[in-house]
Amino acid sequence: MPRPRSLTRPQVAAAALTVVDRDGLSALSMRAVAKEIGVSTMALYRYVDGRDDIEGLVVEHVMSGMDTSPPPDGPWRDRVAALVERIRLTVGAHPEVIPLTPVYRHRSPTLLRWSETMLGVLADAGFGGDARVIALRGVTAYIIGAIQLEHLGPLSGPGTDAIAALPQEEFPHMSAAGSMARAISAHEEFRRGLDLLLNGLDSRAVGGDEL
Amino acid sequence: MPRPRSLTRPQVAAAALTVVDRDGLSALSMRAVAKEIGVSTMALYRYVDGRDDIEGLVVEHVMSGMDTSPPPDGPWRDRVAALVERIRLTVGAHPEVIPLTPVYRHRSPTLLRWSETMLGVLADAGFGGDARVIALRGVTAYIIGAIQLEHLGPLSGPGTDAIAALPQEEFPHMSAAGSMARAISAHEEFRRGLDLLLNGLDSRAVGGDEL
DNA sequence: AGCGTAGGCGTAGGGCGTACGCTGTCAAGT
DNA sequence: ACTTGACAGCGTACGCCCTACGCCTACGCT
Numbered sequence: 062m063p064r065p066r067s068l069t070r071p072q073v074a075a076a077a078l079t080v081v082d083r084d085g086l087s088a089l090s091m092r093a094v095a096k097e098i099g100v101s102t103m104a105l106y107r108y109v110d111g112r113d114d115i116e117g118l119v120v121e122h123v124m125s126g127m128d129t130s131p132p133p134d135g136p137w138r139d140r141v142a143a144l145v146e147r148i149r150l151t152v153g154a155h156p157e158v159i160p161l162t163p164v165y166r167h168r169s170p171t172l173l174r175w176s177e178t179m180l181g182v183l184a185d186a187g188f189g190g191d192a193r194v195i196a197l198r199g200v201t202a203y204i205i206g207a208i209q210l211e212h213l214g215p216l217s218g219p220g221t222d223a224i225a226a227l228p229q230e231e232f233p234h235m236s237a238a239g240s241m242a243r244a245i246s247a248h249e250e251f252r253r254g255l256d257l258l259l260n261g262l263d264s265r266a267v268g269g270d271e272l
Numbered sequence: 273m274p275r276p277r278s279l280t281r282p283q284v285a286a287a288a289l290t291v292v293d294r295d296g297l298s299a300l301s302m303r304a305v306a307k308e309i310g311v312s313t314m315a316l317y318r319y320v321d322g323r324d325d326i327e328g329l330v331v332e333h334v335m336s337g338m339d340t341s342p343p344p345d346g347p348w349r350d351r352v353a354a355l356v357e358r359i360r361l362t363v364g365a366h367p368e369v370i371p372l373t374p375v376y377r378h379r380s381p382t383l384l385r386w387s388e389t390m391l392g393v394l395a396d397a398g399f400g401g402d403a404r405v406i407a408l409r410g411v412t413a414y415i416i417g418a419i420q421l422e423h424l425g426p427l428s429g430p431g432t433d434a435i436a437a438l439p440q441e442e443f444p445h446m447s448a449a450g451s452m453a454r455a456i457s458a459h460e461e462f463r464r465g466l467d468l469l470l471n472g473l474d475s476r477a478v479g480g481d482e483l
Numbered sequence: 484a485g486c487g488t489a490g491g492c493g494t495a496g497g498g499c500g501t502a503c504g505c506t507g508t509c510a511a512g513t
Numbered sequence: 514a515c516t517t518g519a520c521a522g523c524g525t526a527c528g529c530c531c532t533a534c535g536c537c538t539a540c541g542c543t
Contacts, residue, residue, distance in 0.1 A: 199469070
């Protein structure tokens, strides 16, 4: 009986993402999204609970493009790395939304499915009980931190230049590290850091004596 | 000759932190800080470049309480863990500022000194060249991610409850992990995840064959 | 005592989110 | 074919936010 709806939530999500990609996260506002769609500001409130809801929508919209199926059979390290890389690539395609991801992580069905898949891979690798949970959380923490590091202060960016310019007397190690860091690509850094974690997991799976 | 200044930047930082701790990060505004000090809004601009500057000030104010001296001699794993724990405790005392830390990390002298100390510990442990830089970045990434995980979705929080309530058919591993996770304290989770990373570093220091 | 500097602040303009209530439209029921 | 009423869309308005600009005045120095 009522008048039919003219928008959909995914449509709103897409418009919001367009705004964020084009004008930056700080430009994300109800007004901007409404203008992007060609609708009045208040019309959005029929589809969305408010600003927070739109932010969650953007995160899920970015994530929804990601493959969450189990990676092909092979060594478990490669399978874990493949899953991790999918997140890095998915999020890296929309750097402006990175600050939103930690907050809305829980509300994204895609990320829940990803976690489910990761737990399956870890289970196949022989991780059980506590160790499996810790492994998931450890990998998740690394991903979140590393992605933020990469986009908020990459090794080959202005921050590193500033570090290389520190007074050598007071910061001898930092100065040296700064010059060295410039030669490391973001991807290499990410991958080698992940390898550290995988090494750690490996020692546990093979029979670490603690943890 | 001129009229003397009546405020100091640290004073502004302290007032801003008071506001954030009491009313939350979203309540941080020029007006709120000015009112906290007992000064008009615009008076703040004599001491601060604007909103961004205040946020950086808050981060550094929180960090400045942290000890950045080298930890006592001992096994390098313990020394690294001690440094890491200092950050967790320092930041954990003011959870509301956590979202700010990744962005303003570079501008904090205290964090630069902390990094310098960490590089020194890693050097003492035998890490040289690339490996030392990668180790620092890996540990930093883990800290950032783990702290956000802890405060934005702890293992024993509502997020985990929601996970445990997922349909078991579709999310068998998550359901199991959710119930198990509730028994793991935030500190244990943090520590065991860090141990994974330290294990990985260990295998490298002892003579890993790759990386 | 007088002066020049610069600190403190008032005003105002352009953003923002969103509560509230009106209007117009469409589909169902007669 | 016409009435009807539920609800999508929107206009208005309020109360926040940041901050550019310029005035006034308290102060330390001469």
